[in-house]
Amino acid sequence: MQARKLPDGKHLTCTLIDRTERKKAEDALHEKSQELEKTNLALEQLATVFTHVREGVIITDPEGTILDVNQAFCRISGYEREEVIGRNPRLLKSGEHGPEFYALMWQTLAEQGHWSGEILNRHKNGGLLPIVLTISAVRSGTGAVRHYVALHTDISALKEHQKQLELLAHYDTLTGLPNRKLFDDRLQQAIVHGKRHEQSLAIAYIDLDGFKSVNDTFGHDAGDQLLKVIAARMQAALRESDTIARFGGDEFVVILEDLGTTHASTAYIKRLLTAAAQPVDYQGQTLQVSSSIGVAFFAPSDTLAADQLLRQADQAMYQAKLLGKNCCHIYDPEEDQALPIHHQQGSENPSSPDS
Template identity: 50%
Template sequence: MSEYADIIINATPPPLITLDKNLRIVTANDSFYTFFHVKSENAIGYLIYELDNKQWDIPALRELLETILPQKTSFNSYLVEHNFANIGRRIMLMNAQQIEEDEDRELIILLSMEDVTERVDELVTANEEKDKLEDDLVIANKEKDKLEDDLAIANEEKDKRADELVIANEEKEHLLQKIRRAASVFTHTQESIMITDATATITEVNDTFSRITGYDSKDVLGENSRILQSGCESPEFFREMWDTLQTQGHWRGEISNRRKNGQIFPAMLSISAVKNADGLTQHYVSLSTDISSIKAYQGQLERITHYDLLTNLPNRVLVADRITQAMVQCQRGSQSLAVAFMDLDGFKDVNDKYGHNMGDELLIAVSQQMQAALHEDDTLARIGGDEFIAVMINLEKPEDSVPVLECLLKAAANPVTVGDVIMQVSVSMGVAFYPQDGVEADPLIRRADQAMYVAKQEGKNRYHLFDTAKDNLINTQRKSINDVRTAMASDEFVLHYQPKVNMQTGDVIGVEALIRWQHSVRGLVPPLDFLPVIEGHAISLELGEWVIDRALSQIIQWRSMGINLPVSVNISAYQVQQSNFTTRLATLLALHPEVAPNCLELEILETSGLHDISQVSATMNACRELGVRFALDDFGTGYSSLTYLRRLPAHLIKIDQTFVREMLENADDSTIVEAVIGLAKAFRRDVIAEGVETIPHGLALLKLGCHLAQGYGIARPMPAIDIPKWVSNWKADDSWQI
């Protein structure tokens, strides 16, 4: 470089150096040596990056120099912050520029440096203070907004308090109205109301209480509620009542009370405990209803249901129950009983010759003669037409029945005089014994019936003892169970569906699922040909669950076609009495979450097979919690019909088709149908008639107040695929629009 250049460089205040194209230091001014504490011999000729033990190998410096090298005459500036070994942390503003020397036109780089550490730090500090001021301003604005919000909330609270004051006044007025209404209800309700304190001392009664019991308020206020006790209930009954009140806070049940005149009457009683904030009972409120009329109606219906109206003898329902009870008694005493199924010989000829009225007189007389031939504890029943059943109990051995059987033959053959006409018939009897020929009433009756036909074939006016190999029966049942199991594995069972309708409105209210066996040889087999054989066996539970599962699937399929139909499914007494029935039902419902549980109705066949009514009632209530509904099927055919109706939580009762089918020709059946409809209304249950086979059947039912029906006169059971078309085409008969 020229001498003048050196002078200029040294005269420049900021540190300054020149570099050749290889970035080696060519010259440096005094400011450079002074500022960076570097000696000339440690700088000239060195690569800039190796300066001061490579302290100058700074990335920002490299970027500056490598950017300027290829560009000839150019100028760039970089801020370089570095912790130098000799002077510590500094921020340098470095300017680099390429220039040419005049002599040899060599390119050199002029690198000047200015210490801007203090200026940059001051600027950073100023910016930080500015940011802090801005943050403080934001906080101040937020505080201002919060104060404004608090003011708004305070104003809202003031308005709310004003509104609450208005509402409180309205609620006070509403409460006064409720108190007035409650007082009016207390005074005028049709239910008897009695209020006692915690010690059962009567503190208040309403007018209905006085009307029902005969006690004025002045007669009972201050008296203990025991004044109404009739003495019909045991001390244990009242202990259980009070235990329930203490633990649950309420009790409901049937009780016998005594009026002021001493008359005892049945009542439906509900007691609730009223407690204070500490949980201590302050009062008891009891509501009761006189159910004397219902009881009388119930007695009338039980008489109709369980006795033959012509002869006043027990009917088939009652005699089956007595056989069951006698079996229990025989089992305890290791005794036998005999069931004789009797059919009068020649009775049809009497009817044809003298007419039905004379035939009825003959039936009454013969029944009285046969009744006289039996022991006091024995039972004679008329089960229809000219058929009777005699039950002989307390037999040490089957042979002990022979003298009684002989007496029955003689009694039936005695001539009967009606007016001026002397008539004579005889009887053919079939006899079966417990426990030799059966351990249930229905099979025993059936076997006695079979034996009676043998007596007919052998010449009539005699008896025949049932005799069959038990092994054959067992083998037959075992084969039938295996056949059913194979049919399930082969998917041979199908469901047909019978529509249920509202005859008055014309609505289709649902369908009943009825199982069929699509047998490879026998064709479509009805349920009565295979269900009775498997009843009480585990396979019946599997088949029952299959029916429920298939019915739920069918509901979904119909819904996809725009048809929403509830489906009812028959379940046996054996199935509903399984301890895990509710759990299994919940599992089946969970497999079909698309189906609302109230679309499924379970029809319980009314039978003596329901041994533990309390347990069945608890199971039904648990299933109702799931949403499933219940119906009592074949109502009126079981001995405990009214017990079931009172204790089982079924919303629907189905009038048995045997009564409905004959109601137009048989006055007794019509009376039973009318009685069941009346009972359903009394107990606030829906009622549906089965066996509606003709338009006149439906019309008669409508006139009796029964609107729901199913039967061949409406539709036969059909495959699921046929239901949509039937639903769209069906129309109620015009004569039903009454």
């Protein structure tokens, strides 16, 4: 309120000013200023996260045009920021996923507003890049999609670690050949395949003759080198479709698939005998062993289980040892059934002939 004396000196005039609206405007302005300050702070925090987060980030418009990416994305994908701005994330497609994969992805995005899963992208250098991808839709107050934000987590190291664990679980660390576990799986598959395609298969159980003497005379390093060389030679003597596994020690087992007749295995058995008998050079010393091989056949009409077939080959190998070593013996149910099993659950039978 403002007061002013009139010229007669007897009266005053008063003016009332309503500042309510002004106060409201000032309060609203102050509130907006605080909101703007908070927004700017949030944007600064988002910018810091965008810049320093380890995951690659892509921001697109509703049509999928790339608006921005962070440095982590550039590091993961191999692309520079300028190379991808204005383009579509399809440039990362590897060709490893079919149309149905992407159709389900976009359906999930539309229904749930987000999608997450493993995907194989293509690195700029052409290599495959395993990624955990998370895509989220950013919507306006009306519910319309304003942006898509995609997080890329590089899992290459994890996949490589899993691969190494897979190798340790299924392959012999010394020779690189399949181990007993993988062999058992492949034998089951080979039996199913043989029945389906009416093809015979053979199991060749191999034990090296004289290997203990090499270890005793030249040491375990020499023995390991001998095993690696002979394993590689025997593998080279077989077809790609065949399997040779190391059961431990100096014992190997071979699966010969798709044999039209039992005689078809003869050439491969001879090659295996030759591969084992060839001398191996070790630090100027000549290492030489031979092998005893037992063979058992599985015909499409047979009802033998995999472990029974392996046992027959094992018994036939024992007979080859008794016959003088450096030879092959084919399992004969009438003669060999009573023979002991040379190899049982990874350990030698004490009554087996000296190897």
